[in-house]
Ligand code: 5GP
């Protein structure tokens with residue numbers, strides 16, 4: 001289902017033109033207009049889901065196989081040295097467009113880009129507590 005006034009619904013379904021590099025029954029993959037690196041693409045489902053939580057499991061299962069195809073193409077055609085997959089859920093996590101999308105960011109030696117976090121230094125007790133919280 002499409003959502004009114006959702007820009008990625010319109011892009012994914014071809015109502016708004018985009019620099020499309022791949023399309024199949026479920027997804028459109030487009031170039032990001034504000035790329036972190038050359039070839040930065042967004043894999044967008046044609047069906048609307050706000051985020052990963054809302055994405056139907058069957059569609060979620062199609063995401064990585066599609067991404068794998070694009071990843072191979074990026075390596076072959078762009079000769080990138082690496083690839084980051086980034087997927088933001090929620091404003092707090094940096095999501096700005098509220099339609100699920102997977103960032104595919106080819107990386108090049110010395111591209112000067114940073115896709116990083118500050119590593120924490122949890123105690124053994126804290127790690128144990130988190131593990132118990134999540135594993136139960
Ligand atoms: P988010 O921050 O939600 O994970 O990522 C949104 C991404 O969509 C950003 O990298 C931004 O550059 C990109 N973007 C936003 N609007 C458009 C658009 O209209 N067309 C394209 N191709 N990319 C867009």
Ligand code: ZN
Pocket residue numbers: 002003006007008009010047048049098099
């Ligand atoms: Zn949408």
